[in-house]
Amino acid sequence: MTKQDPLVVxxxxxxxxxxxxxxxxxxxxxxxxxxxxxxHVFQPLLYQVATSVLAPGQIASPIRGLLASHENTxxxxxxxxxxxxxLRQVIVDADDRVGIGIGYDxxxxxxxxxxxxxxxxxxxxxxxxxxxxxxxxxxxNHILSAFEKAEIESDDHRREALMTFVMVGAGPTGVxxxxxxxxxxxxxxRKNFRRIHPNSARVILIDMGHRPLGAFSEKLSExxxxxxxxxxxxxRLGQAVQSIDAEGVVVGQERIPSKTVIWTAGVAPxxxxxxxxxxxxxxxxxxxQSDLTIPQHPEIFVIGDxxxxxxxxxxxxxxxxxxxxxxxYAAKAIFRHVTKKPALPPFRYFDKGNLAxxxxxxxxxxxxxxxxxxxxAWLVWALIHIQFLAENSLRFSVFLQWVxxxxxxxxxxxxxxxxxxxA
Amino acid sequence: MTKQDPLVVxxxxxxxxxxxxxxxxxxxxxxxxxxxxxxHVFQPLLYQVATSVLAPGQIASPIRGLLASHENTxxxxxxxxxxxxxLRQVIVDADDRVGIGIGYDxxxxxxxxxxxxxxxxxxxxxxxxxxxxxxxxxxxNHILSAFEKAEIESDDHRREALMTFVMVGAGPTGVxxxxxxxxxxxxxxRKNFRRIHPNSARVILIDMGHRPLGAFSEKLSExxxxxxxxxxxxxRLGQAVQSIDAEGVVVGQERIPSKTVIWTAGVAPxxxxxxxxxxxxxxxxxxxQSDLTIPQHPEIFVIGDxxxxxxxxxxxxxxxxxxxxxxxYAAKAIFRHVTKKPALPPFRYFDKGNLAxxxxxxxxxxxxxxxxxxxxAWLVWALIHIQFLAENSLRFSVFLQWVxxxxxxxxxxxxxxxxxxxA
Numbered sequence: 095m096t097k098q099d100p101l102v103v104x105x106x107x108x109x110x111x112x113x114x115x116x117x118x119x120x121x122x123x124x125x126x127x128x129x130x131x132x133x134h135v136f137q138p139l140l141y142q143v144a145t146s147v148l149a150p151g152q153i154a155s156p157i158r159g160l161l162a163s164h165e166n167t168x169x170x171x172x173x174x175x176x177x178x179x180x181l182r183q184v185i186v187d188a189d190d191r192v193g194i195g196i197g198y199d200x201x202x203x204x205x206x207x208x209x210x211x212x213x214x215x216x217x218x219x220x221x222x223x224x225x226x227x228x229x230x231x232x233x234x235n236h237i238l239s240a241f242e243k244a245e246i247e248s249d250d251h252r253r254e255a256l257m258t259f260v261m262v263g264a265g266p267t268g269v270x271x272x273x274x275x276x277x278x279x280x281x282x283x284r285k286n287f288r289r290i291h292p293n294s295a296r297v298i299l300i301d302m303g304h305r306p307l308g309a310f311s312e313k314l315s316e317x318x319x320x321x322x323x324x325x326x327x328x329x330r331l332g333q334a335v336q337s338i339d340a341e342g343v344v345v346g347q348e349r350i351p352s353k354t355v356i357w358t359a360g361v362a363p364x365x366x367x368x369x370x371x372x373x374x375x376x377x378x379x380x381x382x383q384s385d386l387t388i389p390q391h392p393e394i395f396v397i398g399d400x401x402x403x404x405x406x407x408x409x410x411x412x413x414x415x416x417x418x419x420x421x422x423y424a425a426k427a428i429f430r431h432v433t434k435k436p437a438l439p440p441f442r443y444f445d446k447g448n449l450a451x452x453x454x455x456x457x458x459x460x461x462x463x464x465x466x467x468x469x470x471a472w473l474v475w476a477l478i479h480i481q482f483l484a485e486n487s488l489r490f491s492v493f494l495q496w497v498x499x500x501x502x503x504x505x506x507x508x509x510x511x512x513x514x515x516x517a
Numbered sequence: 518m519t520k521q522d523p524l525v526v527x528x529x530x531x532x533x534x535x536x537x538x539x540x541x542x543x544x545x546x547x548x549x550x551x552x553x554x555x556x557h558v559f560q561p562l563l564y565q566v567a568t569s570v571l572a573p574g575q576i577a578s579p580i581r582g583l584l585a586s587h588e589n590t591x592x593x594x595x596x597x598x599x600x601x602x603x604l605r606q607v608i609v610d611a612d613d614r615v616g617i618g619i620g621y622d623x624x625x626x627x628x629x630x631x632x633x634x635x636x637x638x639x640x641x642x643x644x645x646x647x648x649x650x651x652x653x654x655x656x657x658n659h660i661l662s663a664f665e666k667a668e669i670e671s672d673d674h675r676r677e678a679l680m681t682f683v684m685v686g687a688g689p690t691g692v693x694x695x696x697x698x699x700x701x702x703x704x705x706x707r708k709n710f711r712r713i714h715p716n717s718a719r720v721i722l723i724d725m726g727h728r729p730l731g732a733f734s735e736k737l738s739e740x741x742x743x744x745x746x747x748x749x750x751x752x753r754l755g756q757a758v759q760s761i762d763a764e765g766v767v768v769g770q771e772r773i774p775s776k777t778v779i780w781t782a783g784v785a786p787x788x789x790x791x792x793x794x795x796x797x798x799x800x801x802x803x804x805x806q807s808d809l810t811i812p813q814h815p816e817i818f819v820i821g822d823x824x825x826x827x828x829x830x831x832x833x834x835x836x837x838x839x840x841x842x843x844x845x846y847a848a849k850a851i852f853r854h855v856t857k858k859p860a861l862p863p864f865r866y867f868d869k870g871n872l873a874x875x876x877x878x879x880x881x882x883x884x885x886x887x888x889x890x891x892x893x894a895w896l897v898w899a900l901i902h903i904q905f906l907a908e909n910s911l912r913f914s915v916f917l918q919w920v921x922x923x924x925x926x927x928x929x930x931x932x933x934x935x936x937x938x939x940a
Contacts, residue, residue, distance in 0.1 A: 131933065131934075131935070132661060132665060132931075132932065132933040133931075133932050133933070149572045149573070149574040149575075150572070150932060150934060151572040151931075151932060152572075154932055156661075156709075156931040156932065158709040158710070159705075159709060159931065162708045162709050163708075168711040168712075169709075170668070170669060171662075171665040171668075171669075171933075172669070188669050189665075189666045189669060189670070191669075227932065227934050228934050228935055231934065238555060238579075239594075242555060242594040242612075243612045245593070245594075246593060246594075246595070246611050246612060246614075247612070282582075285585045285586075286579075286581040286582060286585050286592075287581070288591040289591075507572075507573070507574035508555075508556075508574075508579040508582065509555065509556050509573060509574060509577055509579065509650065510554065510555040510556070510594075511554075511573060511650050511651050511654065512554070512651055
């Protein structure tokens with residue numbers, strides 16, 4: 095690698111961006127990875143931070159640490175606000191400087207997704223989502239505080255509202271979070287209060303669709319639904335949320351008083367489409383070509399939740415696996431281009447299967463045409479997640495924490511930490 | 518225990534308050550422990566959270582969890598704002614309710630201490646202290662962000678200010694924090710940046726006195742000073758800080774540009790003296806009688822950092838050991854009073870010794886007339902701290918984390934988490 099090597103700028107240190115950086119380690123290029131935060135987060139386990147099982151540090155690693163041994167790679171903490179495709183520059187705010195232009199030879203946009211309230215942005219104040227470590231910590235504080243407030247509340251109605259937890263959206267995040275809260279109130283918190291009974295808390299999961307976990311087979315959805323009910327979760331399907339405010343939600347004709355409403359329904363892509371002035375799909379994701387680049391710009395790749403690509407007539411889902419495979423593909427494509435090798439065949443997603451956990455000892459798994467639910471699926475889930483975390487040297491600590499929580503019912507990180515804004 | 522049993526209110530879930538609650542578990546009383554936060558913090562290790570070695574959850578436990586098996590004990594999350602000694606009530610703000618009066622038969626005030634800027638409260642904005650988990654997380658964010666900013670800073674002077682870390686006060690907190698930062702920049706961060714060299718960071722420890730760790734013997738102070746210098750810490754003794762602002766500190770005639778100034782100098786007691794209208798010492802601590810009660814109020818005990826008591830002509834130090842022994846004493850005194858047994862002899866502090874760690878592999882220890890410094894003292898330090906944490910079921914995880922950090926130089930929790938205020 096020399097100063098003259100082409101510069102690959104990767105925006106985003108999520109699953110896709112990191113996968114790309116790892117492939118480019120041995121390429122004759124310089125790599126600059128820009129992210130708004132200093133850490134990579136293992137998003138599929140955020141709900142375990144929100145429910146006090148894992149600590150933030152157990153599902154996140156500093157990006158600099160992960161890439162420290164990549165001698166051709168720099169990391170920058172900054173917020174990308176635009177792309178000038180004509181000048182081949184990304185525009186970055188960093189520290190107190192605004193609009194720094196950074197030139198690139200190749201660009202990989204892996205900027206991920208945020209919550210979508212489907213046009214109801216006013217819901218955001220009352221129903222936060224779960225996308226970052228700060229979201230997860232804030233939700234943890236909120237859930238634990240609700241019980242603290244309930245313990246000293248003398249009004250029955252207000253106490254009930256404090257002890258009612260509503261998840262809007264029964265995809266994997268909604269199902270995993272609802273079941274984790276249901277388990278928490280019946281185990282860890284059970285003996286901790288004197289006036290309230292945490293196990294009388296209501297956990298409600300609402301979805302417009304007619305089954306939870308729509309990405310799974312109908313049979314597995316039904317298994318998950320029965321398990322949720324067994325855990326005490328009130329599963330309400332085919333119901334649309336009319337409104338959300340500080341006092342609760344309105345579903346159909348019914349008002350459900352609740353002090354904790356969590357948005358687990360929709361994701362919206364980052365504004366990469368706007369930066370590029372490029373064609374987007376209905377959800378706002380950038381339409382990419384079969385080589386993951388955008389038309390007229392063979393040097394710009396868009397991957398992961400930010401990109402829209404159909405395969406077999408359906409858009410690829412916004413999951414970690416897609417992002418990682420696309421990150422590897424984009425990096426290999428650049429590697430080949432730089433070393434003047436023939437181009438890769440079009441990108442093809444290989445679906446290794448789908449997994450979701452429902453409380454303790456129970457998961458649903460769908461892979462290679464096989465469906466499976468129950469304890470065996472849960473073991474597969476645990477092993478796969480520990481394996482994934484291994485890349486970030488987090489495996490051992492998470493494994494121990496899980497064994498501990500599993501056996502004792504105690505949780506590792508049941509802290510309410512009140513933060514003041516920091517400079 | 519019945520509804521008619523006398524009620525002991527303990528304010529504060531630190532070392533003193535918890536020790537008292539534990540003794541009262543078997544007493545024929547009801548116990549109510551009130552704290553502003555939901556967790557007990559092992560304060561002596563806060564500096565390890567600030568320097569990314571330990572996660573917040575590894576040095577803190579939810580108070581409810583610690584006391585869950587105490588059937589006579591309730592826990593309340595609330596902020597005590599006053600005491601009405603005539604009516605025998607504490608005044609509490611909890612949730613959104615202000616000024617709730619809670620009657621007591623016995624009161625134990627164990628409200629701890631906060632930072633004292635010795636009349637320079639304007640320093641607080643620029644030189645935060647280290648007393649709570651939120652302080653430690655915020656300092657962690659700040660230190661890690663300073664390196665991120667330095668990496669993209671093109672101005673030499675500003676880069677130097679970002680990479681200069683000043684501790685004001687060379688007591689145990691200042692010494693432990695300075696040496697931990699010195700170790701961090703030379704190990705964990707060393708290979709993580711491309712433009713800056715973290716090991717060129719300046720770590721400066723300032724004290725008005727003529728030696729660090731004034732509570733130790735002169736010989737041990739000197740051993741600590743030499744070790745600090747070996748670690749690359751710039752130790753400046755006999756120097757008073759003239760001013761602190763956003764650009765750094767002025768010491769004597771010299772301005773030291775720094776973006777990170779940490780106040781490790783003084784502690785001030787909580788306002789318990791004001792609540793009680795009671796006599797206080799020069800530092801503002803409540804003067805207690807030899808049975809730890811205040812005059813005219815045999816039912817009010819004041820313990821730990823909030824109390825002032827002389828022994829052998831010198832005031833007892835504000836350390837965990839004193840708080841714990843006083844907590845046990847106050848609880849036993851109440852136990853005897855309730856069960857109509859003869860009163861205890863006056864409180865006497867038994868000094869088990871003093872320990873402070875200076876970087877890796879080195880501590881100073883002074884106990885029973887013996888002084889010791891070096892690796893053996895460090896082993897004693899590690900064993901004692903792991904033993905202490907055991908009470909809170911945190912031992913195993915901390916032990917593993919230390920072994921991991923010790924062997925690999927990696928740190929567990931190097932995260933910058935930007936928090937928005939939570940409801």
